[in-house]
Amino acid sequence: AENAAVVTNECLETQSTDASTTGSSPPSSHSRNAIPEDCGLVYANIPDIHEWGVFTMVPRQKGSPVNRFGDIIIQWPDPSPMRHDPSLCEDGACPPRQGLLQYTWNGQETGGHNEGRKRVESVVTGLGMCARTTSEAARKHNIIPLVPRVDEGGLTRFDSPGAGAITQYHNYTWWFTKDVEAGEELLYSSSGKIPIIAGDQMTDTRVAPSKPSLDYLKKNGYCIDNIRPRKSRVKEAGRGAFATRQIPEGAIVAPVPVVPVKREELMAKDNTHHKSKEQLLLNYCLGSNTSEWLLFPFSPSINLVNHFHDPNVKLQWSHSSLEIIGQYRHSPNTNKNPPILMLEMVSTKPIQEGDEIYMDYGQAWEDSWWKHTKEIWKPINEHYTPSYVMDDAIRMLRTEQEQKEHPYPNNVFTSCFYRYSDRTEEERTIAKQRNQKDSASLNSFRWKLTRGLYDLKNLRPCSVLKRLEDSKGRSAYAVRMFNRHGLDEDERIPEDQLHIVTHVPRAAIRFSDKSGTTDQHLTFAFRHEVGFPGINFLEEALRPQ
Ligand SMILES: C[S@@+](CC[C@H](N)C(=O)[O-])C[C@H]1O[C@@H](n2cnc3c(N)ncnc32)[C@H](O)[C@@H]1O
Numbered sequence: 001a002e003n004a005a006v007v008t009n010e011c012l013e014t015q016s017t018d019a020s021t022t023g024s025s026p027p028s029s030h031s032r033n034a035i036p037e038d039c040g041l042v043y044a045n046i047p048d049i050h051e052w053g054v055f056t057m058v059p060r061q062k063g064s065p066v067n068r069f070g071d072i073i074i075q076w077p078d079p080s081p082m083r084h085d086p087s088l089c090e091d092g093a094c095p096p097r098q099g100l101l102q103y104t105w106n107g108q109e110t111g112g113h114n115e116g117r118k119r120v121e122s123v124v125t126g127l128g129m130c131a132r133t134t135s136e137a138a139r140k141h142n143i144i145p146l147v148p149r150v151d152e153g154g155l156t157r158f159d160s161p162g163a164g165a166i167t168q169y170h171n172y173t174w175w176f177t178k179d180v181e182a183g184e185e186l187l188y189s190s191s192g193k194i195p196i197i198a199g200d201q202m203t204d205t206r207v208a209p210s211k212p213s214l215d216y217l218k219k220n221g222y223c224i225d226n227i228r229p230r231k232s233r234v235k236e237a238g239r240g241a242f243a244t245r246q247i248p249e250g251a252i253v254a255p256v257p258v259v260p261v262k263r264e265e266l267m268a269k270d271n272t273h274h275k276s277k278e279q280l281l282l283n284y285c286l287g288s289n290t291s292e293w294l295l296f297p298f299s300p301s302i303n304l305v306n307h308f309h310d311p312n313v314k315l316q317w318s319h320s321s322l323e324i325i326g327q328y329r330h331s332p333n334t335n336k337n338p339p340i341l342m343l344e345m346v347s348t349k350p351i352q353e354g355d356e357i358y359m360d361y362g363q364a365w366e367d368s369w370w371k372h373t374k375e376i377w378k379p380i381n382e383h384y385t386p387s388y389v390m391d392d393a394i395r396m397l398r399t400e401q402e403q404k405e406h407p408y409p410n411n412v413f414t415s416c417f418y419r420y421s422d423r424t425e426e427e428r429t430i431a432k433q434r435n436q437k438d439s440a441s442l443n444s445f446r447w448k449l450t451r452g453l454y455d456l457k458n459l460r461p462c463s464v465l466k467r468l469e470d471s472k473g474r475s476a477y478a479v480r481m482f483n484r485h486g487l488d489e490d491e492r493i494p495e496d497q498l499h500i501v502t503h504v505p506r507a508a509i510r511f512s513d514k515s516g517t518t519d520q521h522l523t524f525a526f527r528h529e530v531g532f533p534g535i536n537f538l539e540e541a542l543r544p545q
Pocket residue numbers: 072153162165166167232234235236237238239240283284285303304305306307308369526528530
């Protein structure tokens with residue numbers, strides 16, 4: 001937020017300067033930023049406090065979706081410790097997060113925690129990065145997210161060179177928790193964003209002295225519902241971005257706020273486990289092979305724009321970003337982190353409703369993709385079934401004993417929705433006493449449904465010991481619960497406890513993918529940034545003089 005404050009309202013002016021085609025020098029072209037009459041959501045710089053926020057242009061009802069389509073999430077397993085090393089924390093206080101890590105969520109909030117061995121950060125694009133947050137205690141939030149969908153977007157490791165090159169986490173939808181008036185800001189609770197490392201503090205949102213008027217938002221905001229996700233028309237590309245309405249030539253299709261990231265941060269930490277060399281995030285960054293900097297764009301659906309040699313949009317620096325970068329050129333301290341910058345995605349031809357949006361990713365990307373499909377990629381024919389397919393296919397779960405005869409595929413295990421902290425003090429004391437008396441005794445509890453139990457952060461490994469049928473013929477299970485990395489302290493079952501839970505319904509048990517086995521970890525998964533020569537302009541400004 002502090003960085004965003006540097007981006008002034010000038011960024012929202014209707015005229016912009018184009019640095020995308022030449023790289024280092026910014027030629028001028030003009031684009032129109034007219035908000036369509038029926039635009040429902042805008043991204044605007046809040047007057048007085050100079051922070052960016054998301055606003056609704058129409059009244060909304062409690063229980064209705066913010067958008068009819070959700071955002072993608074990119075899982076960032078075991079980020080390189082360079083920028084935020086827990087070993088740098090002293091007495092529970094850690095150095096502040098920098099770069100993209102300032103905006104990520106704890107992976108367990110999005111169900112991504114099994115993607116990594118120790119730590120997973122979730123990059124929640126769209127509203128998760130554009131909307132501002134408020135603390136749970138302040139109770140000012142008016143939107144909440146639901147669970148994402150997880151699948152391969154039609155690209156399987158058995159037949160597609162695109163397998164592992166796109167994220168499997170998508171359709172992360174947001175819902176209103178209150179009735180909201182036209183012009184109100186969308187805020188969500190920051191609890192999901194509280195970082196994994198103890199000691200990090202979230203600051204609460206700064207409240208604007210006065211609410212921006214609808215007129216101000218129309219004149220100064222960027223429309224952020226001109227594009228939406230859908231399966232791409234490009235074979236092997238996965239999902240794509242499509243126009244939700246007609247867009248004239250030369251108009252701003254979407255704002256493209258970007259976080260600068262150092263290329264070296266996206267190297268996977270451990271190549272023996274995360275077999276591909278670079279993180280999946282690289283495929284969603286803008287850059288050029290001559291720059292050590294990358295830009296991660298994050299407005300809704302922007303990350304879904306695919307490559308085509310005959311594009312209908314291009315990227316250009318916003319006027320204000322050019323100024324900020326210009327200031328860097330003259331600043332003697334070039335070592336500091338560059339702030340959030342703003343690009344604009346501008347139509348280069350008239351676009352019809354339903355058209356797919358394409359950019360030209362450039363020759364280096366095309367060459368790399370060509371090499372990947374012709375020389376590197378090979379179909380995989382080993383036995384593999386992703387967890388979401390197992391969940392659909394296997395309704396009745398096998399006990400540990402049955403699995404000896406009839407095992408599940410190697411890449412999956414079972415997880416249960418369970419909260420150890422739901423046990424009453426009394427239950428815990430009895431368990432403790434029993435443990436002290438007889439080390440062989442079991443602690444067995446009855447599963448019960450409590451509020452919020454089906455949140456993804458409450459998933460933990462569990463093994464099925466017994467299957468029973470209830471009076472209505474439905475299966476219920478007795479399971480042993482385990483701990484996993486990243487669990488909150490009060491959720492950890494004491495190491496010396498054999499924690500058995502009975503009457504667990506099938507709905508509370510899920511298949512999960514073992515760490516390092518999903519497509520994004522495939523050895524031959526494609527990795528290349530989206531070509532954006534305009535980054536050279538930033539690179540030049542940041543280079544020590
Ligand atoms: C910025 S993402 C675009 C969104 C992506 N299609 C998805 O489903 O998440 C870039 C990645 O999309 C895929 N892609 C984009 N354009 C493509 C094309 N023309 N052919 C094949 N794959 C493409 C590649 O995997 C690339 O690394």
